[in-house]
Amino acid sequence: MLTESAGAIWGIALLATGGVVVRPWRLPEAVWAVLGALALVGFGLLPWTDALHGVQRGLDVYLFLIGMMLLAELARQEGLFDWLAALAVEHARGSPQRLFMLVYLVGTLVTVFLSNDATAVVLTPAVYAATRAAGATPLPYLFVCAFIANAASFVLPISNPANLVIFDGRMPPLLAWLAQFAVPSLAAIVVTYAMLRLTQRKALQDEKIAHEVRRPALGHGGRMAAYGIGAVAVVLLGCSALDLPLGLPTFVCGGVTAAVVLVMNRQSPWPVLRHISWSVIPLVAGLFVLVEGLNRTGATAALSEVLKEAVAASAGGAAWGAGIAVAIACNLMNNLPAGLIAGSVVAADQAPAHVTGAVLIGVDLGPNLSVTGSLATILWLVALRREGEGVDAWRFLRLGLVIMPPALIAAIGAMLALGVSS
Secondary structure, eight states: OOOHHHHHHHHHHHHHHHHHHHOGGGOOHHHHHHHHHHHHHHTTSSOHHHHHHHHHHTHHHHHHHHHHHHHHHHHHHTTHHHHHHHHHHHHHTTOHHHHHHHHHHHHHHHHHHHOHHHIIIIIHHHHHHHHHHHTOOSHHHHHHHHHHHHHTTTSSGGGOHHHHHHTTTOOOOHHHHHHHHHHHHHHHHHHHHHHHHHHTHHHHHTOOOOSOOOOOOOOHHHHHHHHHHHHHHHHHHHHHHTTOOSHHHHHHHHHHHHHHHHHHHTOOSHHHHTTSOTTHHHHHHHHHHHHHHHHTTTHHHHHHHHHHHHHHHOHHHHHHHHHHHHHHHHHHHOHHHHHHHHHHHHHHHTOOHHHHHHHHHHHHHGGGGSTTSSHHHHHHHHHHHHTTOOOOHHHHHHHHHHHHHHHHHHHHHHHHHHHHHO
């Protein structure tokens, strides 16, 4: 039974995450996460030292996001996205269906090798530029960026920062990871494409796009931004193989690339820095503090006991139950806090590999249900707002209800089938 303070902590956490989801009065998501964190400390429910510890836990994520946002803004200002947009339109050869598939394939590669957050931050502006250049309606193609960012996010450990949270200090070797998650990832990617293509078929049938557009010249700054993004991909793969944190290397790559381009152009850093969506950082920090508060309620211990009993009753049933429950939880409280809690639960209980795998699939793929299910989708929303586009939460939910459940079932089913066959 919840104590009075535990009930208050849960109440504040639910109100804060509800504010992030609904955005009353159109206030930014970060406002509600920070207000929730401040309320926990202000009402004496969480010592400020614990709140500070929660903020510090997110340091690697902050550095990763800043590095990626620096590269994305630099690429946008140096014309790399416009150049890539023209290239994509050329290869589509007037076919909206081919352009849709091209965006999906590129989104898969970016997610796998640069992370789902990079797909939201880096690819979304490029896709918007491509569709505008082709005279297409942007939204069907922009939906691709949102859904593939989560669907392909467990191909490699680096494909989603949440993977590092789930396997904190217990990351399997790369070959073992691929043996467990390669086929489930393929199932998630294929099913997500099929369902997304089905939901957008009418929009694509009615679409008329240009066969070609003028490809702008790519200057030294644009090429340097492309090299910086490529360097991040190589560095992230190396860090993953060595089980090293990803944040600092990404931040350094972004910072060095930006510095080189700004020096080459003899340009002030201010135009780049002021266009970065800095509100994402306090949003993430607030979520980490909320999780720190929830940990004080005994939630981890209680959930660990439930999981232990479920595994004892049926290991396969526990995997299905845990994966689906976590997938739903991600949409109620965002996959970052849900992943932190789930990672603590499976670590405390030393859960079987297939149960931990199902939890990871739920954390990575489950957020495709709603606009605030994952940090990547929130970043996607921020990128859309910068371009003057908007997506209603209910419209995304209607899509998510069609797309996410079949992909989740296919991915968990494939993983369990592999476990049975091996």
